[in-house]
Amino acid sequence: MSSIEEINAFATKYGIKNANLIKTGALVNGEWIVDNSEVFSVEDPANGEHLINVTNTKIEVIEQGIKDSQIAFKKFLKESTGRQRGRILRKFYDLMLENFDDLAIICTIENGKSLADSKGEITYASSFFEWFSEEAPRIYADNIPSATASKRIITSKQPIGVVGILTPWNFPSAMITRKLGAAFAAGCSTVIKPATETPLSALALGYLAQEAGFPKGMLSMFPVDQERTKEVGKLFCESPIIKKISFTGSTGVGKLLMTQSAQTLKKLSFELGGNAPFIVFEDADVDVAVKAALGCKLRQSGQTCICANRLYIHEDVYDEFSTKLTKEVSKYVLGHGLDPNTTHGPLIHERAVQKVESHIDDAISKGAEILLGGKKAPHLGPNFHDLTILGNVPKDALVNKDETFGPLVPLIKFKTEEEVLELANDTEYGLAGYFFSKNYSRIFRVGEQLNCGMIGANTGALGEASLPFGGIGWSGFGREGSKYGIDDYTVIKSIVIDGI
Numbered sequence: 019m020s021s022i023e024e025i026n027a028f029a030t031k032y033g034i035k036n037a038n039l040i041k042t043g044a045l046v047n048g049e050w051i052v053d054n055s056e057v058f059s060v061e062d063p064a065n066g067e068h069l070i071n072v073t074n075t076k077i078e079v080i081e082q083g084i085k086d087s088q089i090a091f092k093k094f095l096k097e098s099t100g101r102q103r104g105r106i107l108r109k110f111y112d113l114m115l116e117n118f119d120d121l122a123i124i125c126t127i128e129n130g131k132s133l134a135d136s137k138g139e140i141t142y143a144s145s146f147f148e149w150f151s152e153e154a155p156r157i158y159a160d161n162i163p164s165a166t167a168s169k170r171i172i173t174s175k176q177p178i179g180v181v182g183i184l185t186p187w188n189f190p191s192a193m194i195t196r197k198l199g200a201a202f203a204a205g206c207s208t209v210i211k212p213a214t215e216t217p218l219s220a221l222a223l224g225y226l227a228q229e230a231g232f233p234k235g236m237l238s239m240f241p242v243d244q245e246r247t248k249e250v251g252k253l254f255c256e257s258p259i260i261k262k263i264s265f266t267g268s269t270g271v272g273k274l275l276m277t278q279s280a281q282t283l284k285k286l287s288f289e290l291g292g293n294a295p296f297i298v299f300e301d302a303d304v305d306v307a308v309k310a311a312l313g314c315k316l317r318q319s320g321q322t323c324i325c326a327n328r329l330y331i332h333e334d335v336y337d338e339f340s341t342k343l344t345k346e347v348s349k350y351v352l353g354h355g356l357d358p359n360t361t362h363g364p365l366i367h368e369r370a371v372q373k374v375e376s377h378i379d380d381a382i383s384k385g386a387e388i389l390l391g392g393k394k395a396p397h398l399g400p401n402f403h404d405l406t407i408l409g410n411v412p413k414d415a416l417v418n419k420d421e422t423f424g425p426l427v428p429l430i431k432f433k434t435e436e437e438v439l440e441l442a443n444d445t446e447y448g449l450a451g452y453f454f455s456k457n458y459s460r461i462f463r464v465g466e467q468l469n470c471g472m473i474g475a476n477t478g479a480l481g482e483a484s485l486p487f488g489g490i491g492w493s494g495f496g497r498e499g500s501k502y503g504i505d506d507y508t509v510i511k512s513i514v515i516d517g518i
């Protein structure tokens with residue numbers, strides 16, 4: 019599908035005012051390539067209905083796009099300044115805000131999350147362009163004293179070159195802007211493969227990039243189906259032109275991409291899976307902890323990499339916490355994301371629902387009890403699952419080790435700080451962690467001992483453009499956003515000058 023009439027009808031059906039945002043082809047060297055000979059279907063995860071067909075970009079088109087991206091990079095490197103790149107990013111930010119409602123609707127129909135969550139995502143996504151528009155003119159380096167009196171060592175931070183960006187479906191806009199904003203601020207060109215489930219949000223950003231003044235070839239986007247995804251991942255990793263890969267997704271795929279990148283020794287940034295502990299100590303403000311758990315565990319129905327995965331509650335406050343949490347969660351409404359009453363949407367696909375079920379079944383077989391929910395909700399659509407709270411989850415339940423990535427809140431009792439720190443750190447993962455206490459020495463002590471890249475102390479909300487976002491261990495490496503975010507897209511060059 020791609021005629022103007024069809025696109026307009028699609029936009030009208032969903033209340034999207036700016037039909038130009040609906041793109042169904044690949045963006046290659048400044049041109050939209052719509053090829054109806056090979057397409058894949060984008061579906062609404064809430065009801066399984068077909069939304070639109072998108073071009074399944076052919077490998078030869080992608081290979082050419084990568085070459086064009088290198089030409090664009092070299093040209094732009096000579097011409098552009100940080101200030102100019104900053105202005106383009108600022109324009110991009112403004113355009114995202116002008117198209118705010120439309121971008122949120124596009125996100126909801128292809129991802130399933132509630133419109134409120136989508137609006138939150140567009141605010142978050144656009145903030146990275148605002149942030150990096152301000153960072154772009156400030157890429158400073160050093161003048162380093164030499165050991166030899168006649169020498170000077172001058173460094174500069176140069177853009178690494180063409181960057182391959184591979185993004186997931188759970189934040190179809192923000193995972194692109196957090197990478198693209200930093201890469202473009204540094205002066206890199208980018209080739210992006212968005213998630214097969216959510217290409218429309220990505221392609222809408224491709225359109226806005228052109229409107230914002232991205233030079234042709236500085237941003238190319240190749241939508242592909244699941245099957246071709248693997249081929250493109252390998253192509254990016256093995257390409258001698260692409261100098262860096264930035265990936266957000268599962269740890270398994272991260273390991274594969276790292277192996278595939280060995281021959282080209284690429285610079286890599288990986289945001290991978292998590293297994294976030296959420297600890298409520300006996301000296302916590304329980305109301306604060308309950309409020310934080312609602313957002314941090316159940317935002318986007320639990321499909322966020324920094325979602326709490328396992329909740330450890332001190333035995334003294336366990337009953338109060340579980341009663342208050344259950345009362346609040348029972349007020350939530352599952353439904354289609356566009357329905358104004360909906361607080362929580364479906365999961366992305368059947369596999370995700372099965373994982374939630376398997377974690378529930380495992381915990382119950384080991385003695386956990388259902389406090390709320392506990393079942394699939396097929397009457398709402400194929401990918402709906404109850405928001406579920408399990409009490410008295412044993413410490414050997416699967417959910418302690420494996421990320422659910424869904425709406426399951428497992429409550430696990432503990433007695434001592436020492437015991438809970440051991441449980442919390444008993445994992446290969448280390449993305450986010452949370453704990454709640456009013457005792458300041460404990461805040462410092464536990465904060466220093468939790469093995470995670472990001473820690474919330476008395477908060478469940480971490481994400482913002484100024485946060486160095488990233489993990490340790492099997493949760494990946496590299497930091498996105500923040501004053502460090504551009505570093506991943508630059509190389510330090512030193513010039514040693516003698517004879518002074």
Ligand SMILES: NC(=O)c1ccc[n+]([C@@H]2O[C@H](COP(=O)([O-])OP(=O)(O)OC[C@H]3O[C@@H](n4cnc5c(N)ncnc54)[C@H](O)[C@@H]3O)[C@@H](O)[C@H]2O)c1
Pocket residue numbers: 184185186187188212213214247248249250251252266267268269271272274289290291292322323421422423
């Ligand atoms: N860190 C995050 O933000 C994040 C986001 C989404 C998923 N996840 C993790 O992934 C798990 C489930 O999600 P999933 O199964 O969709 O993850 P996944 O890793 O299979 O998919 C994530 C993204 O990677 C792409 N991808 C998959 N195989 C690829 C390959 N061989 N080469 C290149 N790209 C490839 C997918 O198309 C998708 O865009 C979760 O449990 C969570 O741990 C993490």
Ligand SMILES: O=CCCC(=O)O
Pocket residue numbers: 188189321322323324481487
């Ligand atoms: O899911 C991955 C990113 C989540 C976030 O940035 O808050």
